[in-house]
Amino acid sequence: MRNIYMGVLGVAALTAGSIGPVFAADWGKYEVEDRRSGYTYAAKETRDIQDDDFENPAMIWVDDGSNLWNQVEGEAGKSCASCHNDADVSMKTAGAEYPKHSAKTGKMQNLEQRINQCREDNMKAKPFKWESSQMLAMTAFVRHQAKDQPVNVKIDGPAAPFFEKGKAFFEERRGQLDMSCKNCHEDNAGNMARANLLSEGQSNGFPTYRLKWQKAGSLHRRFRGCNSNVRATPFGYGSDEYVNLELYVAWRGRGLPVEAPAVRN
């Protein structure tokens, strides 16, 4: 019976008492229609860390990324800059538009995958491991160039069937706790789960410096964590399931500003 599993979260989580932010503040760019960035669910102190480029520890990854951008690697003797020149021009919107459908692979491709494709095909360099400090630096840097751009992913045309898969995943119950992403992040956004305030689970801030991780981390790392939390076997980094889910989650946050690298708890 599902009720047994619901009990694990405690009655407080799913009944009355939405302990969201007390002030019905005007969140400005962080709120679009009925969607709010995770920024609005964070404590003031956490938001202050994100807002200060010096204090935001994730900016160290952005700095590393900007060094990597200019670093020649691989047998083709190229760096990212060789083809893409100045990142603040060429990468102005990339961070807001991925995942995109790839004609080459016939399926959705996210930023990490696109970076590795460039490395392997164009630079003849070794791909980065998904959660390596270099990949985190690269994605933090590239996404950061799109800072404040509204998230804008295409879900029509060839992306449509993958969008539907991502949506189905989001709504499907899984794991020993038999819960779906929707149960927490849609049905209960603004409520507490144990001692955590549930956000809408938006992805506009990734890669994110999570105070819990004490380092920057990728969206797929978060997906894996969430799945583990409901005692479901997590899918792999870069798995089709997660890339499709990433498309759906990005669409859920359409219009929200790219905040990479954000600071969350």
Place this chain on the structure above:
Amino acid sequence: MANVKARVKTPSSAKKGEVFEVKSLISHNMESGQRKDKKGNKIPRQIINKFVCTYNGNEVFSSDWHGAVSANPYLAFHVKAVDSGTLDLTWTDDSGAVFNKTAKITVT
């Protein structure tokens, strides 16, 4: 410690007698010593245990850090502008490794 990066931010100039703020950030994992590896062995503690700032050679700020200190710590403090010169920030961790960053200030 791989990849430890430090940064400092100070105003480039200050009037004599004025109090200015020094901001610092260092990236360091701050291994707590409480974690265990996959085999069950304790991962040894490695944290930054001391921070010192000197101003033209004179110590103006010093801090001893202990277990449970934040990873990638941000530290800001105030210094009184005396003479033009160099602020020297030094972080020392349990292994004896020393990380250093300097900043110049012009005092008018």
